[in-house]
Amino acid sequence: MGDDEKQGQGTTPPEKPVACVPGTRVDRLSAFQLYHLNKYAEIGMALSGEANVNRLLEMIIHEARAITDADAGTLYLVNEDATHLDFVILQNDTMNTRMGGTSGVEINLPPVPLMVDGKANRSNVSSHVALTGEIVNIADVYESEEFDFTGPRKYDEATGYRSKSMLVIPMRNHENDIIGVLQLLNAQDIAAGGCITEFSDDRVVLVASLASQAAAALTKTRLIKDLKDLFYAFIKSIANAIEEKSPYTGGHINRVVDISMMIARRINEIDDGPFSEVHFNEDELEELKLSAWLHDIGKIITPEWVVDKASKLQTIYDRAELVALRFDLISKCIETECLASKAEQLALGAGPQALAETDARCADALQELSEERAFVMSCNEPGEFMSDERIERLKGIATKTYEVNGEERPYLTENELLNLCIRKGTLTGSEREIIEDHASMTGTMLSELPFPKKLSRVPEYASSHHEKLDGSGYPQGLKDDDLPLQARIMAVADIFEALTAKDRPYKKPMPLSQAVKILGFMKKDRHIDPEVHDLFLSSGLFREYAEMELNPDQFDEVDVPPDLTMRTVLIAGVGDFEALTERLLTWGADLELEPSLGKAELATIEAYGTCKPYRIVFIPADDQGWKLVSQLVDNEGFPMHSLVMFSDAPDDEDRLYAQTLGLAGVIALPAQEQELSAVAFSIVNGHRYSEGVNPALCLMGKARLRAKNEDGGPSILVVDDSANTRMLVKYYLADKHYRLAFAENGRGGVEAYTKSHFDMVIMGTHLTGMDGFAAARAIRNWEGESKTQPVPLLAITAHYIPDDGQRSLDAGYTDYIERPFTKPKLLKLVEQYIR
Ligand SMILES: [Fe+2]
Ligand SMILES: [Fe+2]
Structure with a gap:
């Protein structure tokens, strides 16, 4: 066949195209056909576009039933070990049953085994189809002798249902694997009033085609999910491996992830202040989370002894013991020398006076040595700051020598002196460089990975967690606008975790107040982002984190006021509110006073249900006030934790009742700052949005x-x-x-x-x-x-x-x-x- 014929033009010359008169086109397809074509096209697109497995499964069974007008349908999937068929969706219109998928109703039926006693299970129709890949179409299951239908019969006896026609189709994916089975029950003849009929062959073809499309879509969805799970599992195992290198930093990465995500989510929740225009979408949150998981991946090349260096003299082992032993040896040398000179004096007939002088000299030398030993040991402590005087004294000791076997040796070697002279911490300049190398190594390693577009900035965020706003950070010395918000968030998370960590070998767990103070200095020095710092503190996130992770003895008084700048506070009733209002205004609250409890209730209920769950309501703890509270309790889902009771002299009963109802607390008037602050923080931190209302x-x-x-x-x-x-x-x-x-x-x-x-x-x-x-x-x-x-x-x-x-x-x-x-x-x- 020539090319022309292939194109359907035959050998006759092509006719000149004639334009149709607009609006006169009669389609070759009937409206019915077009409707179904459209529908299948839409199903195909929906199948390929659906990322949620449950919805996908539900869509498959629904479409298969729609094509065949089946009254009921079941979808089975082959389990991971290919030993059973699991029930995943079950639907029956007549019995008004919907189980599995998005219905939220669990299917409690046992899975269908593919093998029984070592033999293929062919008696069950669904396992038969899964094993053979055949399509089974049965006009009446009660008359079938090929398969065991005692299950459906029992179901029918118990419910009065009549299982009749059945179509069972394998779901075969693009690799020709059977991944599931579609079982449809009781085809209805809609034109004849819905009576039960057989599954017609033309519909069987359509369902079989749908089943294979569905299988491919399902496999694709599962593959994407599996790949994502694998990726995360791999990242977590690398993070764990890094932390395994050092028993002391265990959990650091996990905790940096937690703090970073807490800050990012809080930024998403607020609508005022410097972050009012910032919102991280789901992809950006994932990108940040991955960056936090991977931020220290470069530590994979950092030697453990540098990471864990607990004292200045530590290398692969702590040389403090070696230096101590050396001083003991020097002490013995002095004693030996002393005894030798005394023996010499005796031999020359020296008197008791001369011997006593030698003893005294020895004692002085030993005393001096003991003081030097103690001083050297104190220099080894990471907490000891090395002033110029201390360094000079150390150098003096280091240059002293002692003699062993005729060989003269220094009190301290050159390297020991170098390490002991470290002014702050335990690391020498070159060791610090080794440590700092991890940030650029993080960047190098991650930039070699082909991250998908939505995660493309992971290498940048992860490798910038030690950069500082003033440009003094590493590895690139980035500053100000060069630093993305994500890196600034991780920097605060990384520092706060390290400061408050309770398991570092080289420092005692730090009290919360000190960690907050240091963070404040870092903000002042422009080492960390001031806005992220303020959010972290004033929103109480630091306390939320501390409650989860810190030892109880790390908790102490921290002077951080609650931030009520975005909150409307309604004070209901009458009383002496001067101290209360003054304090709330200082914390930035927007105040409303409503002497009438009835109006306060209306205003509260009206605010809730629109968009003011931010509202904090102060209610008098008297009969009328409690009545108002009980009416609010009746409002399902009302945020009770935003209610505070007040009274001149609240009693235990008031407090207990408030606790039972889940209120924020009861305060005594005039308001005490500490009590009020505790209540305000509990509201700010306890705030949870009702579903869907942001x-x-x-x-x-x-x-x-x-x-x-x-x-x-x-x-x-x-x-x-x-x-x-x-x-x-x-x-x-x-x-x-x-x-x-x-x-x-x-x-x-x-x-x-x-x-x-x-x-x-x-x-x-x-x-x-x-x-x-x-x-x-x-x-x-x-x-x-x-x-x-x-x-x-x-x-x-x-x-x-x-x-x-x-x-x-x-x-x-x-x-x-x-x-x-x-x-x-x-x-x-x-x-x-x-x-
Ligand atoms: Fe780091
Ligand atoms: Fe870190």
Whole structure:
């Protein structure tokens, strides 16, 4: 066949193309066919775009049932050892049963063994299919003699259900491995009123095709997850290996990861101050976490004896003992010399006077030696600062000599003198260089790894943890703007961990107050970032960490006031609040006084449920006050830990009751600073956002731009974690004059919406990270708080998840469209709300 024929043009010359009259095209495919083609295309895209295994599994079984109109379906997966089939999803419409997957209902059925008594288990239809890779299509399981259906029969007897037609299909991945089995039950003839019928052959082909697509998607999803798990496990094992090198720094890396992530998450939670515009998304948090895990990886080349050098004389072993023994030897030499000179004096007939003088000289020499020995030993202590005088004295001792076997030797060798003269700590200049080398080695090692794009800055962050703002750090001497925030966070974490570590050989565990003080000096000297420092202290994060990690005897009084700058404090009732208000104002609180308890209750409830979980409420500990509290308790999920009771003379009963209800505490008026500070810190640290409501977002709107329709048509924000869905929406809306913007997850969507004006938001529901429901609630809360007109908020729901549409409306969406959706469907919905 020639090329022309291959192209379907045959031998006749091509006709001149004639343009169609617009709007007259009759598609070769029927509407039904087109609908199904669209649907399969959407399923294919959804399968390849789904990263959540549970949702993927649920989607598979749902689509298979939809294709065949099956009343029930079960999805089994071959277990890791390939010995069993595990039940993973179970659905039955008639019996209203949904188990496994996103349903949250666990399946308690025992797995199906693939082998029984050493033989292939062919009696069970699902294991038979998993073993043979055959498709089994049975018209009525009660009449089947090939397989054992006692299980379904028993189920039917107990429930009144009738299991009849069954289709069992293997899920074979791209490597031809069977990874699971799809079992569909009771195909219904919808046109005939839903009676049970056989699974028709044309549907079998479609399900088999779906099963193989699904298997490939599942394998891909599992592979990605396995690779990620492997990567993290590998990193952790390297971190552990580094820490194993030194028993003294064990846990350092783990703890630096913890502190870094605590700071980053706190930055995400706050909406005021220097970090109000900073938000780390999920990828950036992961990037920071990895950087913290890997920050000391360069220590793999650092010799242990340098890392663990506990005293100045330590090399591979501590030479202090050697020096001590040498001084003992010198002492013996002096005594021997003394005895020898006395023997000589006796031989020459010296009298008692002369002998006594020799003894006295000896005693003086021994006394001097003993003092020198003690001084040398004290110089070996890392805590001893070596002043110029001490160094001079040491040098004097070092140059002294003693004689052994006719050989003259110095009291201290050159290297011993060098080490003992270290002014601060235990390291000489060259040893310090060896230690400092680890930071550049971290950079060198990590820059050789091909990190994916979203983690590309790990080498930079990890290797910059010893850089200082003033440029005096290492390895590059970076300063100010050259230092990314992530590196500044890790620097504070690294230093605070090292200061407070309770297991270092060369120092006693430091009291918390001293660590905080040193951190303060480092801020003043521009060694660490002042804003990260302030956040770490004023938010009470340092105390939160200390409570987890430090020895109780490290705790002492630390003079760090609680930071209430972002908090509204409502004081209900009447009383002498002078001291209380003065203190709260000093700490930056925004005060509201409400003498009427009824109004205070209303204001409190109103604030909760919009976006003010930051509110702290002071309530009188009298009958009326307790009544108010009990009414607040009835509000499910109310943040009780933000309530403080007050009274002139609170009694034990008040305190006990407050504790039982989970309140922040009870204070006595006039307020004592220490008591109030403890309560404020417990609120600040105990604050947990109710699901999906990020109060930080509520205030973000202050900076919202009102750029409505400035440059053309209505603006639509499209929020979905599937690139395919974003692409489809863009394609479907392309010929309309909409200005489109995109976000990949709920948090990004809320951020975008609260910063710029949009006439509509189209957002998926089951998004990774902050899901669409939470994002919808946050958007509505923000609108309430900032008195913004509610935006039409359209959900893209998953049709395979029951009640997804209703759930979206409950969460604050305006309307919804199910996946898969067609262009006319989407346009109709969009145009209903936007013109
Ligand atoms: Fe380091
Ligand atoms: Fe470190």
